[in-house]
Amino acid sequence: xxxxxxxxxxxxxxxxxxxxxxxxxxxxxxxxxxxxxxxxxxxxxxxxxxxxxxxxxxxxxxxxxxxxxxxxxxxxxxxxxxxxxxxxx
Numbered sequence: 001x002x003x004x005x006x007x008x009x010x011x012x013x014x015x016x017x018x019x020x021x022x023x024x025x026x027x028x029x030x031x032x033x034x035x036x037x038x039x040x041x042x043x044x045x046x047x048x049x050x051x052x053x054x055x056x057x058x059x060x061x062x063x064x065x066x067x068x069x070x071x072x073x074x075x076x077x078x079x080x081x082x083x084x085x086x087x088x089x
Contacts, residue, residue, distance in 0.1 A: 001073055002027050006081040008037070019045070022078050032063060037078055047075050 005025040011018040017040070023033040036048040049064040065071040 001070060003074060003077040004028065005031075006077060008078070008082050008085060017041075019082070022081075024074070024077070035074075035078070037082065045075070045079060047071070047078070 003024050003026060006022060007024075008020050008022045010020040017038055019037040019039055021033075022035045022037055023031065024035070025031055034050045037045065038048055039045055049061050051059045051061040053059050065074060
């Protein structure tokens with residue numbers, strides 16, 4: 001899986017658990033947007049993928065990784081990009 005064109009939009013400072021939102025291009029063919037980068041109270045970083053919530057509370061993702069390996073690869077690419085951007089500021 002090739003992940004390119006990563007862009008991260010930082011969240012407002014008043015949302016301590018939300019780091020920001022990311023977009024990326026996957027394998028040069030698919031643009032994914034609005035992936036939330038979040039931090040748990042213990043400091044662990046995780047991703048939330050966009051989803052539709054019905055009036056009854058059911059959630060249906062617009063897209064998401066289908067394996068833990070894919071999730072981890074996307075997460076690592078986003079974290080690395082975020083750290084590189086942070087170091088250039």
